[in-house]
Amino acid sequence: xxxxxxxxxxxxxxxxxxxxxxxxxxxxxxxxxxxxxxxxxxxxxxxxxxxxxxxxxxxxxxxxxxxxxxxxxxxxxxxxxxxxxxxxxxxxxxxxxxxxxxxxxxxxxxxxxxxxxxxxxxxxxxxxxxxxxxxxxxxxxxxxxxxxxxxxxxxxxxxxxxxxxxxxxxxxxxxxxxxxxxxxxxxxxxxxxxxxxxxxxxxxxxxxxxxxxxxxxxxxxxxxxxxxxxxxxxxxxxxxxxxxxxxxxxxxxxxxxxxxxxxxxxxxxxxxxxxxxxxxxxxxxxxxxxxxxxxxxxxxxxxxxxxxxxxxxxxxxxxx
Amino acid sequence: xxxxxxxxxxxxxxxxxxxxxxxxxxxxxxxxxxxxxxxxxxxxxxxxxxxxxxxxxxxxxxxxxxxxxxxxxxxxxxxxxxxxxxxxxxxxxxxxxxxxxxxxxxxxxxxxxxxxxxxxxxxxxxxxxxxxxxxxxxxxxxxxxxxxxxxxxxxxxxxxxxxxxxxxxxxxxxxxxxxxxxxxxxxxxxxxxxxxxxxxxxxxxxxxxxxxxxxxxxxxxxxxxxxxxxxxxxxxxxxxxxxxxxxxxxxxxxxxxxxxxxxxxxxxxxxxxxxxxxxxxxxxxxxxxxxxxxxxxxxxxxxxxxxxxxxxxxxxxxxxxxxxxxxxxxxxxxxxxxxxxxxxxxxxxxxxxxxxxxxxxxxxxxxxxxxxxxxxxxxxxxxxxxxxxxxxxxxxxxxxxxxxxxxxxxxxxxxxxxxxxxxxxxxxxxxxxxxxxxxxxxxxxxxxxxxxxxxxxxxxxxxxxxxxxxxxxxxxxxxxxxxxxxxxxxxxxxxxxxxxxxx
Numbered sequence: 100x101x102x103x104x105x106x107x108x109x110x111x112x113x114x115x116x117x118x119x120x121x122x123x124x125x126x127x128x129x130x131x132x133x134x135x136x137x138x139x140x141x142x143x144x145x146x147x148x149x150x151x152x153x154x155x156x157x158x159x160x161x162x163x164x165x166x167x168x169x170x171x172x173x174x175x176x177x178x179x180x181x182x183x184x185x186x187x188x189x190x191x192x193x194x195x196x197x198x199x200x201x202x203x204x205x206x207x208x209x210x211x212x213x214x215x216x217x218x219x220x221x222x223x224x225x226x227x228x229x230x231x232x233x234x235x236x237x238x239x240x241x242x243x244x245x246x247x248x249x250x251x252x253x254x255x256x257x258x259x260x261x262x263x264x265x266x267x268x269x270x271x272x273x274x275x276x277x278x279x280x281x282x283x284x285x286x287x288x289x290x291x292x293x294x295x296x297x298x299x300x301x302x303x304x305x306x307x308x309x310x311x312x313x314x315x316x317x318x319x320x321x322x323x324x325x326x327x328x329x330x331x332x333x334x335x336x337x338x339x340x341x342x343x344x345x346x347x348x349x350x351x352x353x354x355x356x357x358x359x360x361x362x363x364x365x366x367x368x369x370x371x372x373x374x375x376x377x378x379x380x381x382x383x384x385x386x387x388x389x390x391x392x393x394x395x396x397x398x399x400x401x402x403x404x405x406x407x408x409x410x411x412x413x414x415x416x417x418x419x
Numbered sequence: 420x421x422x423x424x425x426x427x428x429x430x431x432x433x434x435x436x437x438x439x440x441x442x443x444x445x446x447x448x449x450x451x452x453x454x455x456x457x458x459x460x461x462x463x464x465x466x467x468x469x470x471x472x473x474x475x476x477x478x479x480x481x482x483x484x485x486x487x488x489x490x491x492x493x494x495x496x497x498x499x500x501x502x503x504x505x506x507x508x509x510x511x512x513x514x515x516x517x518x519x520x521x522x523x524x525x526x527x528x529x530x531x532x533x534x535x536x537x538x539x540x541x542x543x544x545x546x547x548x549x550x551x552x553x554x555x556x557x558x559x560x561x562x563x564x565x566x567x568x569x570x571x572x573x574x575x576x577x578x579x580x581x582x583x584x585x586x587x588x589x590x591x592x593x594x595x596x597x598x599x600x601x602x603x604x605x606x607x608x609x610x611x612x613x614x615x616x617x618x619x620x621x622x623x624x625x626x627x628x629x630x631x632x633x634x635x636x637x638x639x640x641x642x643x644x645x646x647x648x649x650x651x652x653x654x655x656x657x658x659x660x661x662x663x664x665x666x667x668x669x670x671x672x673x674x675x676x677x678x679x680x681x682x683x684x685x686x687x688x689x690x691x692x693x694x695x696x697x698x699x700x701x702x703x704x705x706x707x708x709x710x711x712x713x714x715x716x717x718x719x720x721x722x723x724x725x726x727x728x729x730x731x732x733x734x735x736x737x738x739x740x741x742x743x744x745x746x747x748x749x750x751x752x753x754x755x756x757x758x759x760x761x762x763x764x765x766x767x768x769x770x771x772x773x774x775x776x777x778x779x780x781x782x783x784x785x786x787x788x789x790x791x792x793x794x795x796x797x798x799x800x801x802x803x804x805x806x807x808x809x810x811x812x813x814x815x816x817x818x819x820x821x822x823x824x825x826x827x828x829x830x831x832x833x834x835x836x837x838x839x840x841x842x843x844x845x846x847x848x849x850x851x852x853x854x855x856x857x858x859x860x861x862x863x864x865x866x867x868x869x870x871x872x873x874x875x876x877x878x879x880x881x882x883x884x885x886x887x888x889x890x891x892x893x894x895x896x897x898x899x900x901x902x903x904x905x906x907x908x909x910x911x912x913x914x915x916x917x918x919x920x921x922x
Contacts, residue, residue, distance in 0.1 A: 169617025
């Protein structure tokens with residue numbers, strides 16, 4: 100009898116050892132679910148779809164994308180805690196949104212800064228300040244003089260309150276001592292529609308829109324550290340004398356409490372996909388800047404963004 | 420006649436197969452409660468990535484067209500809009516089915532969809548660049564007035580008791596306030612519950628409000644779900660064609676309204692069919708009974724929502740602004756496929772546009788036989804099925820439909836709670852459809868109002884922005900007409916009646 104029990108235990112041990120080793124060697128072994136907190140056609144939805152196109156070819160498994168738009172992404176992020184910590188239930192994280200929202204909304208945010216666990220930052224888009232093509236405002240200087248001529252009368256659109264557009268708006272106002280009216284829209288495409296229809300004088304948006312809408316909008320300045328090779332003519336705000344840098348980042352996120360070996364596996368697998376030449380080319384063509392900050396460096400980067408945006412977040416929530 | 424040339428190109432077996440598959444899948448997904456057109460297109464997106472850009476786009480476009488029409492199946496047969504676009508189809512479709520004319524209602528829906536669908540595509544074909552400008556005439560104030568106009572149909576939906584209809588409408592508006600406010604960033608009425616931070620999702624709410632009461636009544640009521648047709652072998656095809664011919668003005672008017680609303684960014688098929696329905700019921704003859712099983716209601720709703728499919732692509736292709744929610748998915752697909760949008764697409768890559776539209780035209784025409792066939796099949800299945808099978812199946816579909824889009828358990832709870840609320844208040848004479856309208860139109864009205872106010876204040880022109888723009892003025896005129904005219908007409912016809920009696 101004891102022998103049988105022993106035998107069972109031994110085989111169980113061997114079996115589990117085999118299982119463990121097999122998970123180490125192959126990830127993913129089944130389809131991977133990625134939840135996106137925005138609709139399928141916006142900058143976040145597209146950032147996820149770029150990977151979907153090549154995911155199967157690179158990893159041999161399917162990438163299933165679930166769009167859960169709502170509350171500026173918070174609907175999806177508030178559910179991260181409940182996901183399985185096995186690396187197959189992932190969420191796309193937007194920065195600085197996930198830093199700013201918990202500050203502005205407090206315990207109503209549905210999630211906390213600690214729930215946000217990035218394992219691979221893989222793409223970014225700088226923000227741009229744009230006007231429509233036939234606007235009398237031709238350059239950034241024109242915009243500044245319009246703002247100064249009648250403080251508070253120039254309307255600047257952007258997506259939501261307490262998101263990256265709002266933060267860029269706040270930073271530039273602070274840097275230049277400007278006073279303008281911020282008009283929040285539901286999503287990026289309504290922000291652009293508002294700009295093109297002349298409802299707002301200018302808009303804060305992303306370089307992706309510069310690619311898509313290049314013929315009908317004019318970008319005045321970019322909030323990145325350096326000029327972007329896709330738009331060599333576009334000056335940075337720093338060059339123009341206003342040191343404002345505000346870039347949106349996307350990262351693959353795991354639920355809090357996920358073991359570090361699983362974080363590493365997820366990071367490695369997605370890194371292979373993002374490194375695929377065609378994925379990189381698609382992203383660059385679309386106005387995205389491929390970056391690569393894998394686990395565990397992703398933790399430090401999150402801490403840096405947390406510090407950078409902490410003060411902005413407090414200011415934005417106080418302003419209301 | 421470049422288009423004719425492209426029609427022949429599009430008649431290749433490959434394109435035909437892609438289009439038919441898309442249509443078939445679209446109709447089936449659309450007919451399942453909860454699976455919206457946006458969801459259907461998003462689900463089919465990976466498949467389209469495996470095709471070349473043009474067939475891929477035709478595939479997505481036909482899925483969209485099919486699902487817009489498919490939504491009418493469940494709208495008519497179980498009072499559950501399969502997609503939000505067919506919310507208005509339930510108003511008259513279900514009463515018709517209830518009195519045994521479900522087969523006729525389905526045939527009417529199919530033909531109206533084809534008429535609307537073709538209208539939208541042809542308008543795109545010939546008028547895309549100039550009409551795209553129309554999309555740019557819509558600012559926040561116009562959205563506000565458009566939403567208010569949509570709300571006026573509460574009056575025609577609550578025949579008999581306007582006060583109760585309005586109370587329902589306000590309840591819906593109140594529900595629409597839950598969640599994060601777009602314009603202030605505040606968290607409203609969530610009571611710390613993360614399930615509510617995204618607001619009340621429209622699809623599970625609609626399923627609960629409209630269909631759950633039907634499902635409960637199915638159990639409570641010993642009668643058959645739908646009464647069976649009296650005349651055994653009536654030819655629905657001819658009767659439907661006749662019904663539409665008699666209401667050709669309605670069909671044309673609704674197709675055009677759908678086309679225009681489709682061009683307005685982010686308004687979409689649900690708003691289009693509401694507006695078309697409001698106009699059709701306002702201009703209807705007195706003998707028509709809108710809201711009580713009038714074929715005109717189905718014609719208005721279905722021709723308008725299918726017209727948005729083609730016209731919604733106008734701002735999408737020309738301006739890069741999605742005309743309707745599923746167009747956002749199609750736009751995303753175009754980006755990933757590397758198709759550059761914008762006016763250049765019409766000059767330098769006209770081939771892509773023309774082949775795409777040819778494929779869509781053929782698929783829309785194919786919708787007639789495919790739709791009529793499926794309609795006949797599904798109708799007889801639903802009427803003949805014993806209740807002991809039908810009820811569990813409907814119940815299962817309601818739960819899956821609420822869950823499927825976002826994989827959210829909360830959505831099932833929301834569906835059940837609102838459904839029970841609707842069943843209870845129905846007992847007291849409060850109609851559920853105005854709640855759905857409030858929920859759908861509330862956010863549009865609120866955001867439009869607040870944004871217009873912000874812009875107006877910045878420019879010191881609050882009154883001008885609301886009352887001095889041409890489209891705003893036209894919409895205000897429509898709203899006044901919708902509110903003031905029906906009571907006046909009723910009074911004058913009463914007077915006439917009295918005068919006749921006196922003579």
